[in-house]
Amino acid sequence: MAEGRNEDKDRTMKRLLLITNCLLLTIGTSGGPLVMRLYFLHGGHRVWLSSFLETAGFPLMLLPLAVSYFRRRRTAAAGTSKPKLISMKPPLLAASAFIGILTGLDDYLYAYGVARLPVSTSALIIATQLGFTAFFAFLLVRQKFTAYSVNAVVLLTVGAGVLALHTSGDRPPGESVKEYVMGFVMTVIAAALYGFILPLVELVYKKIKQPLTYSLVMEIQFVMCFSATLFCLLGMIINNDFKVIPREAKKFEHGEGSYYAVLVGSAILWQAFFLGAIGVIFCASSLFSGILIAVLLPVTEVLAVIFYKEKFQAEKGVSLLLSLWGMVSYFYGEIKHSKKMKMKNSDTEAELAQQYS
Template sequence: MEEGKEAENKKFLKKILLIINCIIQITGTCGSPLVLRLYFIHGGHRVWLSSFLQAAGFPILLIPLSISYIMRRRRYHHHHITTVTTKPKIFTMKLPLFIVFTIVGLLLGLDNILYSKGLASLPVSTASLVIATQLAFTAVFAFLLVRQKFTPYSLNAIIMLILGAVVLALNGAGDGPAGESSKTYVMGFVMTLIAALLIGFILPLVELAYKKTKQTINYTLVLEIQLVASLAGSLFSLVGMIINKDFKVIPREAKHFELGETLYYVVLVAGAILSQLSSLGAMGVVFCASSLMSGIMVAMSMPLTEILAVIFYKEKFQAVKGISLALSIWGFISYFYGEFQQAKKMKKDYIKEIEQPQNHSNINYA
């Protein structure tokens, strides 16, 4: 009975952690493009800097990691007199996971630059449509890498969320940079498509690493994983910035920034923090649920970002934005309703399993 109660408590805590990570991911995924858009709208031009900011917010992870270490140390000092416990380490990740997530971080760095360059040369509507394909790629790679099982509800969610993005793209052409050549447009389209494919591959790859590792995965380790991946991604973009001589241009760009020099740096820092929240939330959702659900969170964030752009940037609220949001909410509800029904069924099956031996033992053989 106590084991069953403990298992129920663990499930409940994981659900709470999932909700927190969903909020973190949506906050970061919606907020990051809005803040980085401020950078480009008001005079920012450095693509490698934009890419760097998408991974450079990792120092904020040192706060929860420090808290985790202090708590583990307190538990150790409290229990080590009566029980044999291992002295807590500052960094718990073992070498195999470190190597895997350094590679994942480099892939994220590549994804960030492709995404930044694609957005710099595509209309927002077209970019939204192409980025939405990440959910389809995530579904395919989740099936191939982690044998993701699909229900009618999850398939309906994928279709609705992609349709929502398609409708959003119908918002109209002609919102791209003026005087852009067709070659630049095609290059931007290809880069954004590869970025969508890459993130669709990375999310199931993270889930596979979680499942295959011999090390016990807990949330402290998820934070360490995010730290290693972000550090590798930052170094990837940092090399690009050095080659592109971005560090020489940044002070000059800050002086000519339309919102002022101070706000220029505020925008960069805020963009880095929000991008980090987006990545951490994605890693957390994969840990608590699945890579497919993390992909659904990304797709759901897209129409929300457009609605927030209407509020903060006074953009026009066309009917297609409302339709896109409605389709996305439909897909979102469909997915979670399916998950709820599945959990309900699993609980019923579990109760039947428990009751079966009891019924069997009550049979009178006399």
């Protein structure tokens, strides 16, 4: 009975954790691209700076990490050794640092695209990330697909295709065809690379030879963001961004104070995105994380229409409908699978009880 209550408690905690990370991912996915685009629309030009800000908010994680550490110290059994401040083992540390470098490269590619494309266009290209995530999840972690998850992937991918119908006339004024095409290509590569990173993180979770706790997940995220930030910091130094920032701030259309507020806001929102993404992988899977990101992209489209007066053609409405349909399909399949597994476990327990009675 006690074991059953503990299992129910763990399940409830994991659901709450999943909901929390879904909210973080929602805030980051919807707000991050908009604030980044705001920087470029009103006088910002530094791509390396924008990519740096995507992970520069990692010090914010020191607070929950500190709380987790002191909680583990308080709950440690008497006579046992005190928990380590850093629980990561060297192989996991190296793997996290490597994924962080890939993340830094992905940040640059994405920022390059956002600098040259409208939010609606970059969002629809990033939606193709779901297909890459599904492909790499199958290769790396042997992700099992159901009819419902396949249906969700197809619907969300078709939704992105529908959005692509009206992208030919959205090249920003004053931008050359070459710059626009380069932005398009860079964003596609960014989508493919992040579609590889998500299952790679899940693979690391499966392969580590130590208990996987949410505290350890936060440590992994901290190291990843630290490595990505260092990668982009080197790019900023080589590109002389630090010398240009004060001049750029003075010329920013909404004033110097607004300039720095945009930079800080961007760092906070993107940190919410990355923490939410790896948290969802921990609580569910990399495929679910990819699906949630794809579902939220039409929300970004709507917000871009509201705040940046971008056109909302009928195609975007259709895409939003397909995305919501795909989300419902995925969740319905997960609920059905969960009920099936619960019934299977109940039958197994009943058979074991009969054998020992």
